[in-house]
Amino acid sequence: MLSISNQPEEKGAILTEAVAKPTPAQGQMRRNPPLAGELDAIQAAQNGDDAAFEKLYSMHKRRVYSLCLRMVSNVAEAEDLAQEAFLQLYRKIGTFRGDSAFSTWLHRLTVNVVLMHLRKKGLPQVSLEETLEPSQGEGPRKDIGTRDLHLSGSLDRVGLERAVGELPPGYRLVFVLHDVEGYEHNEIAGMMGCSIGNSKSQLHKARMRLRDLLKNGLEHGQKEGAN
């Protein structure tokens, strides 16, 4: 199991272990309806039909790769991870029993591949609690009267994608799993072996950091527009 040592809970959270087998998600994870021909392809692939496996790859490559890319924010690494996820799928597809949607099962398998990779890469030493400047980590505890730039209505997908890519790895993981992929805190805590409180805290700090990044981007845009 991947775990996050969190003593104290809010500081120095560290990934320390591996991950579990893919299991059905229990929460409100974003689900896709079964794709046309998916069930037939699964059954054929389970019977050793490699063409059917390629079909499954075509159906799910975008989702798997996009998930990997968002989690690691590196194209080459994400492609390696997508490759590993599908190789694991090939080895394990016989164990898929349809207790959950195939896309959910594959999604969880992919998350586990990424988390395992990060552990091997050195996440035992990589803190999920990134070092932050007080102004970034503590948020806008500002004097009354200070006005901020509003984000609402100003955010586009590209800008948010870019900002997510700039998040420190630990923050990005929890943000992607919760806010993008729809995992619940108890699921994230289970996958990463941390407390639910730690997951909530990391998510909050990720959003705060994103807010800073996005506002800085907006401010730059306004200055450039004025020049």
Next chain:
Amino acid sequence: MNAEKINSASGDCAEFQDRLPELLGENQDPRNDAHLASCENCKELVSDLMYIAQQAKLLLPLHDPSPEVWNKIEAGIKTAPKS
């Protein structure tokens, strides 16, 4: 006098923001919190954080891997044992 008011208000902000991860984490709506009735900064903060969370759900999987990925998978499955 004014300084005391600001300190007092800032203290409320710190207390509110300490509770915020839990409030948002429980999928509660913190916009009804009493503190926000008198604090524009925290109101704006909550609005921004909820907006970010909302927009994140719109980040669809839009990236395709290069064809090389399948080539490697295909090479890998030729030697891979199946469960």
